[in-house]
Amino acid sequence: MTATIAYQQQHFEQARQEFLQLARLGNVDALYNLGVMNLHGQGQDKDHARAFAWFSIAADFGLSEAASAASLVYQQVDDKDPLSALKQSLEQDFGYQHYQRTLQPHFVSSVSQEEDLAPQRSHFLEPVYPPEAYKKGLEGWVWLEFDIDPSGAVKDLEIIDAYPPQEFERAIYNAVSRWRYQPLLKGQEVQTYHSRSLLYHFSTHKGRRYRESFSRQSNAYQQRISELIERAEQGDALVQYYISNWLMTEQSNAAMLLRRHYQQENAQGEVLLGAAKNGYALAQYRLGSSLLRGQLAQSDRQKGLNWVLQAAQSGLAVAQYRLAREILDSSDIQQDKEKAANWLSQAAKQGHFRAIRDLAELHLQQQNWQAVTALVAQGLQQDDDHPQLLFIQARLLAGQNEFQAARKKASQAIDEAQSRGWYQQDIQAWLVQQSKNQLSD
Template sequence: MRNNLISGLIFSFFLGMSWLTKADLYDATLAYQNEEFTLAFSKFSRLAQLGNADAMYNLGVMYLYGQGTEQSAANAFAWFSLAKEFGIAEAFQTAQLVLQQSNDQSGLKDFLKLQKSRLSNTYLLDSTLTKLKQHSTTPTLSKTHDVLPEYPDEAVRQGIEGWVWLEFDIDQSGKATNIEVIDSYPRHVFTASLLNAVEKWRYTGSKQAHTLIYHFATHKDEQYRETLAIQKKAYEKQLRQNIDAAERGVAQVQYYIANWLSMKEYNAYQLLRYHWRSDEPMNELYLAAAKNGLDLAQYRLATQLINAGAHQLGVLWLEHAAQTMDIAKYRLATVLLNTGEPQDVPHALQVLIEASNNGHLRATLLLVNTYLTRLSDKAQAKAWLRHGLIIDPEHPELLLLLARLAENQAEAKKLASQALKSASQRNWSSHAIHLFLQKLAN
């Protein structure tokens, strides 16, 4: 009788999962429905480590029936209990039914304590929204020269809105260097326009890993205002489709909507805000997508938390994003190296090497500087310099570093001259190169 009751609870709950947490459970759920239990178990396990309560509940189901893993009442009880603690009230009754059927109730309770200790980082991840509310973000850098990006004519004509997310360094002249496109929506529509503008910007002071998310909203152009009334019906239809997708649990759409909710000037904002009325809909949606394994959302939360001073929590999200994103590997290594703890250096080197082997230039630069300044290993530094110059043969910083490692003055001068020429062509600061050349002349 109890087994039938448990089965009924499982299926009724599975059909009514909260849209905020089921998004990328889709693949795992599909694998489960196709009886690919080993694959489903693996996917649920990873999502559970991210604090996904639905994945925890489903792990309880699989342990209860021995699907994709050995049957275990202790694990079933533990995961049902954890699902309840992470927000699924219905899981408590299921856990109690498992407990009542056990001949070793104290053993199950002891095992639950062990599992909770193993999920200490997951409990911390679940405090993300609280930490974001507690901490204020750091002020953005000020510009000494600014140019508005041009809104592409075709985007204006079609009423397309979107954003571009960049990260870059800032050199001594205040210019953005080593620019990376982290994300853009729609793909390739606004990226060139923003890059052209950023090329002309100048900032006060230098700063590594500066994040910029620039939003393109059609209110900035009067031409679209004239056609907005005509396009409004089709526009609202598209938004309704996106709302439906988010509620069905599509993590990518949750992430998109979070970005739209971050900008009141979007034409989409009011309609979306009417649907998501909570105090923190943007961060709630980022967190939902992050818990469902979307690396962009994980990295977005990580950068917000680190910039806001919630260092430990930001690093945990970085660790997850770094499994698939080279920029996250780079940022994680930067944070680890800045702690000053010797035990963090091997981990930092590992992720930098992974990113560098994938062609990530900033990771290669950091790797070279780490071998030079922290480890005094010129052989490794030179090897990774050569690797970096395969990625960008005329990169001024790489050429200058290679000049510093040159075996004779003539070679050093030649490389430094190449660095100076390249810096001039890119309008990068040449201050460090001039100092090096002056030192050679003396």
């Protein structure tokens, strides 16, 4: 935790600012440390009344040491009248009830780790375990997101995180890109399902090879796992995040050993929450995404958005993209295209492909031709024949009265969509309409 490091190095102003950010997430250690800093005048004048308020709020979160500290400080304060008012003031942004209302997930054992609201998968291809990894007994996981187009095809697959890096990504990419889902048709409207999230584990748990590899590695595993558990309990957010991901399967060597310590039913969610409260953006995004889709915990849209916002404000591109899409897609959120465009722009500047794609579409609707041209060029550097980008190019050319070039580009988009097995009826319908317009002219 960088706040703790700053505090230990006596960079008190930096520590105070970072503790304040963590305190807003319900981080009880940060609340307690703010009390300590006010009590001892670290980086500021001593303020016993404010120290009492911070300790009292931390005590409301269940920290017994904070309750004892608050009691001792209370005895040292001569004028006790302002204490309650100061605590109530801080509670508006940092109090336990505020945390419960805005951020605290409700973990329940009956909630599936899969997305109940996702379209039903109609074709599944099992990822091929990389032979060398399997031979070594190497295990890991990949967290990915993708969109599902109206025909049920998987498109624009994005690897968000993986462990170990560069080991299993290709295997999961090759498999998931061939999955199919039930078509997304609602009456006469077609829909795209954005940001389907999947955490896939590769584990060598089956058969004799598993037993042999686990037997060889058991002692080394156990020592390493013990070290990781200790780091997690000391508040190491990265380790908490990794442990949570391992706990989401019961079939890996690491998960089996971790379960000896984390025996509570909802351990994976609680550990993930710890990482999020300790400021780790990937954990905040995973928690927020889970709340939005009803994974790990009961679905809670506002709390999910609050966690995604925390990750987006930390600069995580995939969270910035997700926030923009929620604004654009959701009927229960006031559509604010300017705000959505701002989040898409921040993600696009980091090279996030889906943000580039959707921001180009948004600017096309607003006839910002120059912005569309630049974004399409940026996107085509990552995927030089992407059907949707080619279709955007076609409509851009039509908007600039270059109709022949527009029809040619749209035909190219159809061909490429067909080769990928993606939905193309929208492009075909646009071409038909363009032909009608030309005849009427």
